Amino acid sequence: MRFNPEEIKTAAKEDFDAAWNNGREYVKRANINQGYPHMELNYGKVHPVYETISRLREAYLRMGFHEMMNPLIVDEKEVHKQFGHEALAVLDRCFYLGGLPRPNVGISDERIAMIKGMIGDIGEEGIEKIRRILHSYKKGDIEGDDLVPEMSMELGVSDSLIVEMIDQVFPEFKELAPVCGRKTLRSHMTSGWFISLSGMLERAEPPFNFFSIDRCFRREQAEDAARLMTYYSASCVIMDENVTVDHGKAVAQGLLAQFGFEKFRFRPDEKRSKYYVPDTQIEVFAYHPKLVGSKTKYSDGWVEIATFGIYSPTALAEYEIPCPVMNLGLGVERLAMILYGAMDVRSLTYPQIPQYSPWNMQDSELAKMIYVEKTPVTSEGEEILAAIVKQCELHGSEPSPCEFTAWEGTVYGRKVKVSVVEPEENTKLCGPAAFNEVLTFKSDILGLPNNKKWEEAFENDSARTGIRFIDAFAAQSAWEIEEAAKNGEKQVETRVRIVKVPSEINIRIKPLAQRYITSNNKKIDIRGPVFTTVRAEIE
Structure with missing residues (x-):
């Protein structure tokens, strides 16, 4: 794989200018057709994180990667397959999914009397309808958001009266506590890549070049200026018999050059994740001239911005993946903070929330x-x-x-x-x-x-x-x-x-x-x- 950063940047600018002008012309024609030629085009304000995602998508596509959506909900057994003995440490950072159980609700004579006192004498037939609907709800034949409308329709009673009846006659619903299962929200994109690549091999032959930009969730002890419990990962994989660490270096340079980074340093990552081949996990440091002299910890212009490595054959074997796989990932919020000069990821991501972001209004x-x-x-x-x-x-x-x-x-x-x-x-x-x-x-x-x-x-x-x-x-x-x-x-x-x-x-x-x-x-x-x-x- 060969990448020419200058050609990529030039093509990116030409594509952007063309799309921008086409969009302006389209809206202008639409206004004239509607009889409003005097109307001026108003431009909306982009969110820094979503704007960075948009630019990353375009950058990956220009480099020949195909976009993929990876599973967001991952069973804990997948983490065990990927991480082996380190799985428990990873799962400690995962959010487990839970839900409210379906209660087994009985209808006693006392409850029948309460029901009739609230919605009138509906007879044995009406009580049987309630019993049947509750049983269907328990089995999962009726969803929770359909329970009230179903009873209302069957009994010919208003929704509000049914809600009041359930609230007072069946306290089991109020006393429900969520029960956790074995499924988790992915804490990193790798959890999804193994599943996706395994599935792709059943329908196509490598080489594969894929990227995915989506949310991940990590159960941090606390959110601060540098981390949130939910973040966006911009990740890519190359599956090829001949893939090497050099491919990771080339992808990092080709991707980041499109954002103004000029020089790069590659250093072994001391974290040494279990799912990477030893000594192939590399941190990417990139130099951006706009950072020089800034009031940030990157005032020398250098910033750690991505990590890549070659997936371990042991982890790949768990998914019957025979080819080597190079994976590169970077945090979108980290890149957005650099591009927008932000000091706090919370204020960058949620500028509308007072506790995260100071309220600044211009005199104008x-x-x-x-x-x-x-x-x-x-x-x-x-x-x-x-x-x-x-x-x-x-x-x-x-x-x-x-x-x-x-x-x-x-x-x-x-x-x-x-x-x-x-x-x-x-x-x-x-x-x-x-x-x-x-x-x-x-x-x-x-x-x-x-x-x-x-x-x-x-x-x-x-x-x-x-x-x-x-x-x-x-x-x-x-x-x-x-x-x-x-x-x-x-x-x-x-x-x-x-x-x-x-x-x-x-x-x-x-x-x-x-x-x-x-x-x-x-x-x-x-x-x-x-x-x-x-x-x-x-x-």
């Missing part, structure tokens, strides 16, 4: 969760909003008392005159915080003046909402004027004094953002003296 995300609550619904209302803001911008520093006409026109068929006023003496039309803007800065939600002191906060345009206090207040004023005109009122006055919380200035923050702020001990500080009044006269 938070900014999108801040909005003005009450806004005008008519074009005239929009004009009023803009006019109020304009007068405040022009005359905000005018000494009071003062009054400025902002807008005159018709709203809902009624004449309206809108003014911005400040009746009190020795102040100004607008307070000093009127032009503060709401933005997010270092995960805080703030209402700030755009001055040199807060220059850093205003640098990130994506974290600015564009909502000033006066904008939100003017929106509420315009909305209230619309409502007053619609409801037949003659005058309406909207006033804001010293703002202490966002709602006082017509600003709302979505609950998700509030939870994030609270969870991370950050703050919402939208306050300040606005002191502005809008008055409308309606004829």
Whole structure:
């Protein structure tokens, strides 16, 4: 077997680009056919582990391997055949499968009385139906999820009443405890390979090149940053009379080169698994330039990433497999952690679970969760909003008392005159915080003046909402004027004094953002003296 990593990488990129462009064109045509040519294609976000699995599948297929699904549930006798005297140590890490036994339920006179008291007098025939159904359930003729519907149909009684009857009359069902069998969830892909290869030999002749990427389960004492109780194994086998350790080296290089690894080291694995020929179990160390200088234990660029070996003839003989078999495997999560720069496999795999992953939101995300609550619904209302803001911008520093006409026109068929006023003496039309803007800065939600002191906060345009206090207040004023005109009122006055919380200035923050702020001990500080009044006269 010969592999040219550069050719593989080039072919991989060309295949990917073609598939991507074809997908974009397909969706574009579909949108046009549906009459929505303006729609843009939205791209979903991939999960790092599944994305790595997808890339590994493509890599194996490009190298000529055929995909296979290996048995997930393995009888413990298979582990004994594969590991011999070491089987007990392996089985100690396996999850055994158990299930609830089918109870042998009798129906006494006391229970018959309880049944009739709950669902009515169903007669001897009805009691016999219950007895027959329970017996069929015991034998396995009726599945557990069919028990209630079967009784409900036979007796003509609602499902809910049957459930209540079983719960109160037959406590045996509640007292059931699971009983363990001899079947296990595979702890490593090798358990499945022996079974699959043995089956293949009955229908085909080697050489065989197969790969499988699927879940394995291992009963760890505890999950931590480096291990989970369920993980994905990306495993392959080559069955050939002439297969050697060199084939393992070639596969490792050809596979990992497609992920950017450039150099490789091969070292004997000290674990020496029983199912490998002695001295053929090899650890693969690969060099990735992006790891150099990283804040990980791989800062020198080298990482242990795969293991391969030649299956023991003794283990193969247990399955009547006459040919040598090379097996290579790597943990998908380990590779994904390297590719995505993750430090903890739990946060990589389950980023949605708070106990595993810190909740990080960008300031730009938070900014999108801040909005003005009450806004005008008519074009005239929009004009009023803009006019109020304009007068405040022009005359905000005018000494009071003062009054400025902002807008005159018709709203809902009624004449309206809108003014911005400040009746009190020795102040100004607008307070000093009127032009503060709401933005997010270092995960805080703030209402700030755009001055040199807060220059850093205003640098990130994506974290600015564009909502000033006066904008939100003017929106509420315009909305209230619309409502007053619609409801037949003659005058309406909207006033804001010293703002202490966002709602006082017509600003709302979505609950998700509030939870994030609270969870991370950050703050919402939208306050300040606005002191502005809008008055409308309606004829």
